[in-house]
Amino acid sequence: PLIDFYFPEVTEMTDGRAQQNMNNQIIHMMNRLISQFNQPDLTTYITGAFELKTNQSNVLSVILHALGDFGGAHPMTYVGALNFDVTTGENKSLQSQFKPDSDYVKRLSDLVAAQIKEREIPLLDEFTGISPDQNFYVVDNVLILYFDLYDIAPYAAGFPYFPIPLYQIQDIIAEDSLLDRVSYII
CATH class of the missing domain: 3.30.565.40 (Fervidobacterium nodosum Rt17-B1 like)
Incomplete structure (x- = not known):
């Protein structure tokens, strides 16, 4: 090709x-x-x-x-x-962004589940949570979690992206992690 x-x-x-x-x-x-x-x-x-x-x-x-x-x-x-x-x-991995024993997977999964419901994102199966090494990137003061095509939603839904403002998870962010470096309180 x-x-x-x-x-x-x-x-x-x-x-x-x-x-x-x-x-x-x-x-x-x-x-x-x-x-x-x-x-x-x-x-x-x-x-x-x-x-x-x-x-x-x-x-x-x-x-x-x-x-x-x-x-x-x-x-x-x-x-x-x-x-x-x-x-x-x-x-850096997603896990490295959070304090040890912070149960970041459950916390982030709950925030994603709330957005799925609020935004009425069509799902292929019931959402069970993010993975410990979930795809992510950082923009401004926001953690963006995303899923590949067909991971949780049909092709027509595109790539499901979930913006998580850092102030919502500030208490579990590891010191000097990437998220800590770019987070600021307005």
């Missing part, structure tokens, strides 16, 4: 190792997204792009999108998020 993918490159950092680490992970994520289209005989093209969500307080949050056309009713899209501690170049 024809592949046309635009992805970011981190440059001009004083710590070359952290910079290289982030760039390697960006390329790895891009390749992982492309590999999701594992039907090479059917895929006619794959196109990709990125969105910079946060670049402040030593936090870099970026999402990559890959869209593949199989010549069917609609193309398929995959999304991957990377949430870097710029000082180390490490991609």
Whole structure:
């Protein structure tokens, strides 16, 4: 298939190792997204792009999108998020954002369930909660949790995104985590 993918490159950092680490992970994520289209005989093209969500307080949050056309009713899209501690170049997990023993999964699951009900999001099955390593990114003073296509909702619903204002979960955010660095009380 024809592949046309635009992805970011981190440059001009004083710590070359952290910079290289982030760039390697960006390329790895891009390749992982492309590999999701594992039907090479059917895929006619794959196109990709990125969105910079946060670049402040030593936090870099970026999402990559890959869209593949199989010549069917609609193309398929995959999304991957990377949430870097710029000082180390490490991609941080959702779990690392919260205090140990905080039961962040239940707390976030309850907030997502309330939004599903309030926004009347159609589901494929009953919502049972987020996973401990749920997809996420950070924008402004908000944690965004998201699900891939068909994870919890039909294709027509798109990617279900759930914005969680950080003030709602401030008490369980780990000190010096990415969320702690970008959170501010208005």
